[in-house]
Amino acid sequence: MTKFLYSFLFVAISVVSSMAHAELRVDVNKGTMDPIPVAITQFVPKDGSNDQFATDIPKVISSDLESTGLFKLINPQSFIQDAASMQTQIRFNEWKAINAQALVNGTVTKLPDGRTRVEFRLFDVLGQTQMSGMAYMTTPQNWRRIAHIISDEIYKRLTGENGYFDSRIVYVAESGPGVKRIKRLAIMDQDGANQRFLTSGQALVLTPRFSPSTQTITYLSYGTNNKPRVYIYDLETGRQEVVGDFPGMTFAPRFSPDGNKVVMSLSQNGNSDIYSMSLGGGNPQKLTNSPGIDTAPSYSPDGSQIAFESDRGGTQQLYVMSASGGNQHRISFGEGRYASPVWSPRGDLIAFIKMLKGQFYLGVMKPDGTGERMISSAYHIEGPTWAPNGRVIAYFKESPGANGRTSKVYSIDLTGHNEHVLKTNGDGSDPAWSPLNP
Amino acid sequence: MVVDHNRPEVTEPPKSKKALIISISLHLVVFLLIIFGLPHFRTEPVISEPVPIELVADIGEMTTTNKKPVDAPKPKEEKPPEPPKKTEEPKKPPEPKKSTPEPPAEEVLKDPPKPDKPVEKVDDKAEKKIEKKPEPKKEKPKKTEQNDFDSLLKDLTPTEKQQPDTDEVAQKMTEPTPAPNVSRFADTLSMSEMDALRQQLSQCWSVMAGAANAADQVVEISVTVNEDRTVANAKIVDQGKYNSNPFFRAAADSAMRALRNPICTPLNVPPNKYSQWHQMTIVFDPKEMF
Numbered sequence: 001m002t003k004f005l006y007s008f009l010f011v012a013i014s015v016v017s018s019m020a021h022a023e024l025r026v027d028v029n030k031g032t033m034d035p036i037p038v039a040i041t042q043f044v045p046k047d048g049s050n051d052q053f054a055t056d057i058p059k060v061i062s063s064d065l066e067s068t069g070l071f072k073l074i075n076p077q078s079f080i081q082d083a084a085s086m087q088t089q090i091r092f093n094e095w096k097a098i099n100a101q102a103l104v105n106g107t108v109t110k111l112p113d114g115r116t117r118v119e120f121r122l123f124d125v126l127g128q129t130q131m132s133g134m135a136y137m138t139t140p141q142n143w144r145r146i147a148h149i150i151s152d153e154i155y156k157r158l159t160g161e162n163g164y165f166d167s168r169i170v171y172v173a174e175s176g177p178g179v180k181r182i183k184r185l186a187i188m189d190q191d192g193a194n195q196r197f198l199t200s201g202q203a204l205v206l207t208p209r210f211s212p213s214t215q216t217i218t219y220l221s222y223g224t225n226n227k228p229r230v231y232i233y234d235l236e237t238g239r240q241e242v243v244g245d246f247p248g249m250t251f252a253p254r255f256s257p258d259g260n261k262v263v264m265s266l267s268q269n270g271n272s273d274i275y276s277m278s279l280g281g282g283n284p285q286k287l288t289n290s291p292g293i294d295t296a297p298s299y300s301p302d303g304s305q306i307a308f309e310s311d312r313g314g315t316q317q318l319y320v321m322s323a324s325g326g327n328q329h330r331i332s333f334g335e336g337r338y339a340s341p342v343w344s345p346r347g348d349l350i351a352f353i354k355m356l357k358g359q360f361y362l363g364v365m366k367p368d369g370t371g372e373r374m375i376s377s378a379y380h381i382e383g384p385t386w387a388p389n390g391r392v393i394a395y396f397k398e399s400p401g402a403n404g405r406t407s408k409v410y411s412i413d414l415t416g417h418n419e420h421v422l423k424t425n426g427d428g429s430d431p432a433w434s435p436l437n438p
Numbered sequence: 439m440v441v442d443h444n445r446p447e448v449t450e451p452p453k454s455k456k457a458l459i460i461s462i463s464l465h466l467v468v469f470l471l472i473i474f475g476l477p478h479f480r481t482e483p484v485i486s487e488p489v490p491i492e493l494v495a496d497i498g499e500m501t502t503t504n505k506k507p508v509d510a511p512k513p514k515e516e517k518p519p520e521p522p523k524k525t526e527e528p529k530k531p532p533e534p535k536k537s538t539p540e541p542p543a544e545e546v547l548k549d550p551p552k553p554d555k556p557v558e559k560v561d562d563k564a565e566k567k568i569e570k571k572p573e574p575k576k577e578k579p580k581k582t583e584q585n586d587f588d589s590l591l592k593d594l595t596p597t598e599k600q601q602p603d604t605d606e607v608a609q610k611m612t613e614p615t616p617a618p619n620v621s622r623f624a625d626t627l628s629m630s631e632m633d634a635l636r637q638q639l640s641q642c643w644s645v646m647a648g649a650a651n652a653a654d655q656v657v658e659i660s661v662t663v664n665e666d667r668t669v670a671n672a673k674i675v676d677q678g679k680y681n682s683n684p685f686f687r688a689a690a691d692s693a694m695r696a697l698r699n700p701i702c703t704p705l706n707v708p709p710n711k712y713s714q715w716h717q718m719t720i721v722f723d724p725k726e727m728f
Contacts, residue, residue: 023717023718023719024626024627024714024715024717024718024719025718025719025720025721026632026635026636026639026718026719026720026721027636027721027723028636028639028640028643028696028720028721028722028723029636029640029723029724029725029726029727030636030640030643030726030727031640031643031644031645031696031722031724031727032640032641032643032644032645033644033645033647034644035644036644036692036695096700099700101695101699119497121497124691124695126694126695126698126699127691127694127695127698130498131691133496133497133498134496134497135497156684157688158688158691159646159649159688160646160649160650160683160684160685160686160687160688160689161649161650161684161685161688334595346650348650356596357596359596361594361595363595372595373591373592373593373594373595374593374594374595375592375593375594376594377594390650391648391649413648414591414648415591415592415647415648416591416592416593416594417592
C-alpha cells in the first residue's frame with residue numbers, strides 16, 4: 001500500500017512539474033505575400049566624386065528590386081533622415097516611422113587613380129542591425145554593373161536566393177511589316193539598358209540560347225544562302241561559326257550546363273531526332289530514335305538528364321531522358337498539347353508551353369511531371385527562358401494587330417505574380433537569359 | 439711549397455681592401471636609392487578589359503549606429519531580457535490607454551535630438567482587438583490544401599472550379615487555421631485567444647512563396663514577452679541553420695520582422711494571463727500554404 005502511495009505521488013509530482021514547465025507553443029500557419037518595404041537613400045558622394053553616380057546608382061538598385069515584385073520601394077519624399085547624416089548614425093526609429101523594414105544607404109568615392117569606390121550597407125530597420133555591407137571598386141563607366149551587383153547582394157540577403165540583376169538577355173529584335181519582317185539578334189542588360197544588335201538582319205535568325213557557363217550564344221540562322229543551320233556566337237570575340245555539318249536541317253539548339261556541348265534537333269526525311277555534339281570536336285551522338293518529331297531538348301542543371309518534346313505518342317508531350325538518351329519517359333499527362341520544356345537552373349521545375357482549347361499557356365511543373373501550374377496565358381506564348389537564379393521566367397507573347405502581329409518580351413515570377421513587359425528595341429521575341437556576368 | 443704558399447699573397451688583392459670596396463659601393467647604392475628612390479621596375483597594373491569589378495571589402499557593422507536590440511538573431515546573444523525599446527511604461531498595467539495616440543511620423547519629428555530614444559507608439563488597433571476578442575471560428579470548415587496552394591502560387595489552368603480572385607486570396611491567406619499543434623497546456627489560453635494571436639502574426643508575416651524549398655523553412659522562435667505584451671527577447675532556436683543556410687536565414691529574418699512589426703506590437707494576448715504567455719515558442723510554418 002505504501003509502495004503504491006509513493007508511486008502515485010511520484011507520478012503526480014512528475015506530471016505537475018512537467019506541466020509547470022510546459023511552454024506555450026503557437027503555430028502560425030498563414031502569412032501574406034506582401035512585398036518587403038525598402039527605403040533606398042541617395043548615396044553620399046565623397047572626395048569630389050561624381051554626384052550623378054550617387055543619384056543614379058540607387059535609382060538602378062531601386063528599379064531592380066521593385067521589378068521583382070518582392071519589394072515595395074518607399075517614396076524618398078517621405079524620408080525623415082537625410083542620407084548624409086546616416087554616415088554617422090542611423091536613426092532607426094525615423095525609418096520605422098515610415099514603415100521601412102529594410103534600409104539601404106551608401107557612398108561613392110572617386111579614387112586618385114580615376115576609379116570609383118562604391119560602398120553600400122543594408123540594414124534591418126526593425127531589428128536595428130546591419131544585414132550586409134560591401135565595397136566595390138571599378139572604372140566609372142561600370143557604374144550600372146556596380147548597381148546591379150549591389151541589387152543582387154541585397155536580394156540574396158533578403159530572400160536567400162542568388163540575384164539575377166547582373167545578367168543580360170539576348171533576343172530576336174523584330175521590325176518591318178509581316179512579309180518583310182527583319183529579325184536580328186540583339187542583346188541588352190536584363191533591365192533593358194545597353195541595347196545593341198549582334199547581327200545585321202540580312203539573314204533570318206531564330207531561337208538564340210545562352211550558354212549557362214560562358215559568354216556564348218547558340219542560335220538558328222538561315223545564313224546568306226537561306227540554309228537553316230545552328231551557329232554559335234562568341235560575345236567576347238564576335239566570332240560566329242556553324243555547329244557541325246549535317247545533311248539535313250538542324251534547329252532548336254541548347255547548350256549543356258558546362259557549355260561544352262550543344263544538343264539540338266536534326267530533321268531528315270520528315271523525321272526529327274535529338275543529337276548532342278561536343279563543341280571541342282567529335283561526332284554527334286544521336287539521343288532519340290523515334291519515328292515522330294523529337295525536339296526542344298533542354299539539359300537539367302546537373303547535366304544528367306534532358307527534357308524534350310515529342311509527338312511519338314500521338315500528341316505533342318513532354319519527355320525526360322538521361323543525357324545519353326536512355327530511360328525516355330513521358331512526364332506530361334494533362335489536357336492539351338505541351339511544348340518547349342526548359343529546365344530551371346535551380347533544378348526544381350521545368351517551364352513549358354501548353355496549348356489548350358485555342359489558348360497558349362506558360363506553365364511550370366516538377367521534373368517528375370507533378371505540380372503542374374499555368375502562370376500566364378495569351379493568344380500566343382513561346383520561348384520560356386529562366387533567369388540565372390531559377391526564380392523568374394522570360395518569354396514572349398504575340399498578338400494580332402492592325403498592322404500585323406506584334407511581339408513583346410515579358411517576365412514573370414514563378415509564383416505567377418508580377419508579370420511585366422521587358423524593354424526591347426522594337427518588337428522582341430525568343431528571349432534567352434544569360435548566366436550572371438563574369 | 440714556398441712558391442705555392444706565396445702566390446696568393448702576390449697575385450690577389452688583400453681581402454680587407456676588397457671588402458672595403460664592396461662596402462663603399464653598397465653604401466653608395468643605398469645612398470643613391472634613398473635620394474632617388476627605387477628604379478621604376480614595376481609599372482602600375484593595367485586593368486584588362488572587360489574591366490573587372492573588384493569586391494574590396496565586406497564592410498563590418500557601423501559602430502556609430504544605434505545600439506542593437508536585445509533580440510538580434512546572433513548565436514552569441516543570450517542577454518537577459520531588457521526593457522523593450524518601444525514600450526509604454528512597463529510597470530503600468532497593460533490597459534488600453536485613453537490618451538490619443540499620435541501618428542508615428544509626428545512622434546518622431548518631435549524628438550529628433552534624441553534618436554536613440556525609442557519612439558512611443560501606441561497601437562490602438564491592437565489594443566482594441568483585445569477588448570473585443572474575436573469569436574472562435576471553431577466550426578468553420580477547414581479549407582483544402584489545394585486552395586491554399588492556389589493562393590500562394592497562381593494557377594491559370596481552366597478548370598470547373600472557380601479561381602479565387604486576388605482579394606479573396608489575400609483574405610484567405612490571413613485567415614487563421616484551427617490550431618494543429620497546440621501544447622497540452624494550451625487550455626490555459628482559449629482557442630479564440632490563440633486564434634487572435636495567430637491571426638495578428640499572420641498579418642505581419644510575409645512568406646517567401648517562390649523560394650526554393652519554401653515549404654520546408656519552418657522557423658521556431660523562442661520569445662520572452664514583457665508584461666505590457668511587447669517582445670522583450672526573441673531568439674531563433676536553430677542558430678546553426680540560421681548561420682549556414684541562406685534560405686532559412688531569409689525565412690527566419692522574415693519571421694523576426696513579423697514579431698517586431700509595429701502592427702503586431704503589442705502582441706494580441708490576454709493581459710490577465712501573463713504567466714501563460716510571458717515565455718513562449720512561436721513557430722512560423724508555411725507548409726500548409728503550399
